[in-house]
Amino acid sequence: DIQVTQSPSSLSASVGDRVTITCQASQDISNSLHWYQQKAGKAPKLLIFDGFHLETGVPSRFSGSASGTNFTFTISSLQPEDIASYYCQHYDNFPRFGGGTKVEVK
Amino acid sequence: QVQLVQSGPEVKKPGSSVKVSCKASGDTFSYYAISWLRQAPGQGLEWMGGVIPIFDIPPTYAQDFQGRVTITADKSTSTSYMELGGLKSEDTAVYYCARGGFVVGAMGSFYFDFWGQGTLVTVSS
Numbered sequence: 001d002i003q004v005t006q007s008p009s010s011l012s013a014s015v016g017d018r019v020t021i022t023c024q025a026s027q028d029i030s031n032s033l034h035w036y037q038q039k040a041g042k043a044p045k046l047l048i049f050d051g052f053h054l055e056t057g058v059p060s061r062f063s064g065s066a067s068g069t070n071f072t073f074t075i076s077s078l079q080p081e082d083i084a085s086y087y088c089q090h091y092d093n094f095p096r097f098g099g100g101t102k103v104e105v106k
Numbered sequence: 107q108v109q110l111v112q113s114g115p116e117v118k119k120p121g122s123s124v125k126v127s128c129k130a131s132g133d134t135f136s137y138y139a140i141s142w143l144r145q146a147p148g149q150g151l152e153w154m155g156g157v158i159p160i161f162d163i164p165p166t167y168a169q170d171f172q173g174r175v176t177i178t179a180d181k182s183t184s185t186s187y188m189e190l191g192g193l194k195s196e197d198t199a200v201y202y203c204a205r206g207g208f209v210v211g212a213m214g215s216f217y218f219d220f221w222g223q224g225t226l227v228t229v230s231s
Contacts, residue, residue: 032216034216034217034218036218042224043202043204043221043222043223043224044151044202044204044218044221045221046217046218046219049217049219050217055219087150087151089151089217089218090216091207091208091216094153094166094168094207094208095141095143095153095207095208095216095218096153097150097151097152097153098150099150100150
């Protein structure tokens with residue numbers, strides 16, 4: 001099985017800060033890594049697919065990148081409405097999710 | 107715009123079954139993969155299985171749910187159903203339907219681009 005490790009599990013940042021979340025795969029998964037935002041009590045929302053493609057309607061402060069087996073999700077300037085949990089997801093026989101990162105505002 | 111609307115919350119006794127529905131609108135229901143996932147309180151997301159309605163092939167299930175979950179799709183009403191049997195307290199969770207998650211032939215996608223609003227299933231004696 002391909003393991004994907006998401007970190008950190010939580011972070012606290014100030015409005016306007018740059019926020020970075022990473023997912024590291026145990027093997028090559030090409031760019032087949034996707035990122036979701038989940039606000040409290042709501043369904044997840046797709047933000048980035050296939051490593052770096054921004055889903056339609058998602059603000060440009062969100063971005064994704066890939067380097068080998070390392071994937072990075074970035075919020076360039078944290079906004080109050082970005083308070084949420086963020087999950088990476090890949091496919092290895094079936095869809096699998098990272099453990100999530102809870103983003104809070106200082 | 108695709109919309110997935112799920113049925114309402116359920117409270118069930120241990121050992122019973124629950125059936126949750128997911129009605130799609132806004133796009134061609136049959137040509138996409140419809141997946142079911144769940145999220146226990148304070149926990150992460152877990153894929154249960156899915157179906158591509160246009161194909162007359164059995165749904166795909168996650169190994170952890172084999173034998174306990176049944177996923178179906180009614181093309182005439184653009185509705186997918188997820189039935190989970192042998193309920194235990196650990197099955198208390200929010201259950202989601204979502205478009206995508208797996209590929210069969212040229213149909214589907216490996217990510218989930220539209221989600222239902224979620225259905226809380228509480229299992230309690």
